[in-house]
Amino acid sequence: MDQSFNRHENHAVNARFSWYDQFAMISRPAILDRIRAALARTAVVVLAGPRQCGKTTLARELLSEDSPNYFDLEDPLSLARLDEPKTTLEPLQGLVVIDEIQRRPDLFPVLRVLADRKKQPARFLILGSASGELLRQSSESLAGRMERIEIGGFTVDEVGLQSVSQLWRRGSFPLAFLARTEMDSLAWRKQFIQTLLERDLPQWGVRVPAAALLRFWTMVAHCHGQTWNAAEPARALGVNPSTSRRYLDLLTDALMVRQLQPWHANLGKRQVKMPKVYVRDSGLLHQLFGLGTEKAILSHPRVGASWEGFVIEQVLAAELYDEAYFWATHQGAEIDLILRRGDRLLGVECKRVDAPRLTPSIRIALDDLRLERVAIVYPGTKRVALTDRVEAVPLGALAVPGHLFEEEKG
CATH class of the missing domain: 3.40.50.300 (P-loop containing nucleotide triphosphate hydrolases)
Known part of the structure; x- marks a missing residue:
């Protein structure tokens, strides 16, 4: 029995040192x-x-x-x-x-x-x-x-292009990303969510039952990449909309959720005024969806939204900007991300497709918002100019911070 215990203890120690060795190899x-x-x-x-x-x-x-x-x-x-x-x-x-x-x-x-x-x-x-x-x-x-x-967890430039799929699947938290197996990563993410809701938030003075916040967080996950309407989750939870908004603000303060605010232009069009919501870490999003394998993620109906949120977080970590927004009209035109740098506006579209193309939404946004440039980020490997102001850019461009837009290369 002692020998069995020692073998288990040695395995745990070796795993711990293995994790630290891996972490040391990822410089920031x-x-x-x-x-x-x-x-x-x-x-x-x-x-x-x-x-x-x-x-x-x-x-x-x-x-x-x-x-x-x-x-x-x-x-x-x-x-x-x-x-x-x-x-x-x-x-x-x-x-x-x-x-x-x-x-x-x-x-x-x-x-x-x-x-x-x-x-x-x-x-x-x-x-x-x-x-x-x-x-x-x-x-x-x-x-x-x-x-x-x-700061957040790991980024594309820190883990390298060869690990992008794992970074998206497991998320950017070091212990989730570096776990020995997929099961270990899932177990860590489950425990992280539980600890945040049951220990950390109460320590910060939050007086909301953990079970209620978990249900709410799961609802936010299913709204990932969509405009937020506080009334719908409020009805589902049996609370008023102001309570729903307070729950959302709690998760935003904890850097678990991003509320991306809408950009308003002086146009003769009805523009969306509600924020979009994203679960900031793709690994936690997949955990809240109950997705444990890459196959399950790729076959999920929200796979495109998951990839969009992942790209947005990577862009915001890699690029310089003063403020970040999205833009959408009630007629259907939209841009996933707008970066403001001084008086310049730059657009980012996130497309999980093999061959991005110039869409009517992008044309409308270029004209209405006077965007200086638009980068369509996709999973491919080649930069392709679609017009003089629009370029399809591989996700790998984010491995060099500040090189998303063509003008900043070199």
């Missing part, structure tokens, strides 16, 4: 460069993102967890050290990391005082699983003193 230089640049110009940098997306791993590349300047607020020892936060933090110099900051929102006023010191002997990198309360506390207490960086 673009995010690290953004963090370093922000720390060079700002006293406090907030690195926000969902749990398990890799924030702690990135922070440990900048500062060892053994450093006295590293505080993990899920560690009782770190919590004890911060019983008197100003006394503990004030003498520190160089980089200071505070992980899981949402557990101690009372630290924000102290950080404001420390950020106002003239010589600024320390820079603070604070990590938090996104929540409305975290963002509210940081914006109120550190207004004008902080820079916020929002």
Whole structure:
């Protein structure tokens, strides 16, 4: 019996080291460069993102967890050290990391005082699983003193083109993407959803039964890529529309759902005014759909919407933009994604087809919105110019951030 236990224990240890070895091989230089640049110009940098997306791993590349300047607020020892936060933090110099900051929102006023010191002997990198309360506390207490960086899981440029199918199927969370088997990935995603609803959200002050939020999240999944009408899920749950909207905002604050707002142009056409909703991680979307294999995903009627959401998240992670929208009219014209850069508008269409073509919607959008360029992202391998302003672009172009549009190549 002891031998059997030892074999099981050794297997678990080897699996754990295997995961860390794989994680170490996937570098995230673009995010690290953004963090370093922000720390060079700002006293406090907030690195926000969902749990398990890799924030702690990135922070440990900048500062060892053994450093006295590293505080993990899920560690009782770190919590004890911060019983008197100003006394503990004030003498520190160089980089200071505070992980899981949402557990101690009372630290924000102290950080404001420390950020106002003239010589600024320390820079603070604070990590938090996104929540409305975290963002509210940081914006109120550190207004004008902080820079916020929002991250998600792995991207195409980080995992490589050979892993795009796996990234779409399993999602971008490191533990889901790097799991040894499909069953391990599914088990992790199921546990992640359960932990978020039963532990994390209640810790953030959310007083909604986990079962109700899971039903609601599943309804959102079935609306993935569609305009949102709060009344329909409200009726299904037996709540009022304002409660339905509050549930949606909770999942949005947790970076589980994206509400893509509509772009409004001064046109003589009725334009859609409701947001579109997307489950931000394709792996969690597939989990909520109950899809466990690639065959099941490819045969599902919402496969096109799943791929659209996946592409949108990859584009938003790879491209520079000031604001992101979608556009649609009640006559049927639409553009999946509009990126605003200053006074320029760039369009993105997501098409899971072998040979993209110029559609009437794209022609209308080019004329009505005066889009500078439109990229039709598809699963192929070749860039094909369809007009002087419209190009079919393979998803692989996102492996080089900023190269989605032809003008930015090279």
